[in-house]
Amino acid sequence: MxxxxxxxxxxxxxxxxxxxxxxxxxxxxxxxxxxxxxxxxxxxxxxxxxxxxxxxxxxxxxxxxxxxxxxxxxxxxxxxxxxxxxxxxxxxxxxxxxxxxxxxxxxxxxxxxxxxxxxxxxxxxxxxxxxxxxxxxxxxxxxxxxxxxxxxxxxxxxxxxxxxxxxxxxxxxxxxxxxxxxxxxxDVMRWKYGKLLSNLANSIEAVTGLITDDAAVELFRRARTEGETVLAAAGIEAVGEQEQKEARGDRIRFEPFDRSERGGGSSWQSLSRGTGTIEADYLNGEIALLGRLHGVPTPVNDALQSVANDFARERRAPGSMPVADLVALVASAGQRGIGPSRRRGNGPGVCATGH
Missing domain, CATH: 3.40.50.720 (NAD(P)-binding Rossmann-like Domain)
Structure with missing residues (x-):
């Protein structure tokens, strides 16, 4: 072939x-x-x-x-x-x-x-x-x-x-x-939905850098919880984290060959190359879409999708937003009621905004 x-x-x-x-x-x-x-x-x-x-x-x-x-x-x-x-x-x-x-x-x-x-x-x-x-x-x-x-x-x-x-x-x-x-x-899509939940971190990483700060970890936890809730409401099965870990086992190790730490994932790399586009509409945006279809609020993913798109469109440098600023932006979006439960049928909402 x-x-x-x-x-x-x-x-x-x-x-x-x-x-x-x-x-x-x-x-x-x-x-x-x-x-x-x-x-x-x-x-x-x-x-x-x-x-x-x-x-x-x-x-x-x-x-x-x-x-x-x-x-x-x-x-x-x-x-x-x-x-x-x-x-x-x-x-x-x-x-x-x-x-x-x-x-x-x-x-x-x-x-x-x-x-x-x-x-x-x-x-x-x-x-x-x-x-x-x-x-x-x-x-x-x-x-x-x-x-x-x-x-x-x-x-x-x-x-x-x-x-x-x-x-x-x-x-x-x-x-x-x-x-x-x-x-x-x-059941390859079951695996891809499991990976989708992990990739909800991509927007956070792209705009703030590698997720090591406790506040960034907590923000990802909230985004993933929204994703899990939405998939359950939609009746979509996803491979869990434990099954993914067991599949990989110890067969693959991360060995930086140039003494460097791991670089950013796919969304971070898109910003780094200044492509003008990013995959957030199909990661956080997938959760937002399913949330609107099934009446589940997704304010965290809504805001992450929007800020990542802004970064790409404006060709802003990856990792240039402090984590505290992103957390505040997400909180502000949630307080304004930007989620499907409060805007259903009213058109677009928030205008903020992996591997």
Whole structure:
């Protein structure tokens, strides 16, 4: 199988680099300065076992690749806010032997949140979900780093909405050969909802820095409690923290290879690169959406979603808001009654505002 890595950033670049290192056929899809750096100097992947540069085919647009092959796997690793554009761009591409990508090729969704699979299934007939646990960083064009050892990460994979098949098992086998643990599960969305609850911390980390302050820890606890309450109201099952820990066990350790502490997660990295967008609408915003649908107030997640979007739109530096200021902002939003229980049917509310 040939892997088309659509979005060769922290996750896509790391997975693509590991697959290439194991001898698999890989094509990278990237944009802007990252694309130019990959074309000029290759993909530099730094891990605890060394730094390797992979000279791989790189394209910006589907047309640059030409006709797709019948054995291609589209590995979608763009942020969820870019998912629809990617699905539109790749879905209609012709495949050798007949049909289009959307009709015949598997599309693997490796993003935080739970919306990308649903977006993809509108166009693609064969959609696979991936629950990503892979601490990785991409802030410099042409380079990614991942500090997991001896395995780089863990990717649970399964058919969307449920089930498994031979394609999932073949992809998992290739990932396992590439130092990535890849359990094949029939309930991949249960895993992704569990990860979603963890990713509610992303906005806090993005705007205030690594969550070490007691006040930041408490704010995350409140956001997660809202999330758990909303999922229960919606009848959605999520993998618990203990089951996640048991799945990883001691098979993956965090080993900073450059003597540095862990960097920020995916949302922090978006702010660091000044992309102008952030995934908060599909993390905290997913909880807010479900809260409005099921009549559950979500003032903490409402405020976190809004402040993260403000940071991205204004291209503010990651970690530049004191924790006390964020806590005060959330409290102020709650006092103004910005939540579905008090604004249902009244239109938009608050205008404040992972790995």
């Amino acid at each position: 040939r892997y088309i890595i659509i979005g060769a950033g922290a996750i896509g670049g790391t997975v693509g680099g590991r697959l290439a290192e194991a001898g698999h056929d890989v094509v990278l899809v990237a944009r802007g300065a990252h694309h130019d750096a990959l074309r000029a100097s290759g993909l530099r992947v730094s891990t605890p076992d060394g730094t390797r540069t992979h000279r791989l085919p790189v394209v910006q647009h589907p047309v640059d690749l030409g006709e797709l092959r019948a054995g291609d796997v589209l590995f979608l690793a763009v942020k969820t806010q870019h998912c629809e554009a990617a699905v539109d761009a790749w879905g209609g591409r012709p495949v050798a032997g007949g049909g289009t990508a959307a009709e015949v090729l598997p599309l693997v969704c490796a993003q935080n949140g739970v919306e990308s699979e649903r977006i993809a299934l509108r166009r693609f007939r064969r959609v696979y979900g991936v629950c990503v646990w892979l601490p990785a960083t991409h802030v410099e064009p042409g380079a990614v780093s991942a500090a997991g050892a001896p395995y780089t990460g863990m990717l649970h994979i399964g058919r969307y909405p449920t089930g498994t098949d031979e394609t999932a098992r073949l992809i998992a086998a290739d990932l396992e050969q590439s130092k990535i643990i890849a359990p094949v599960v029939p």
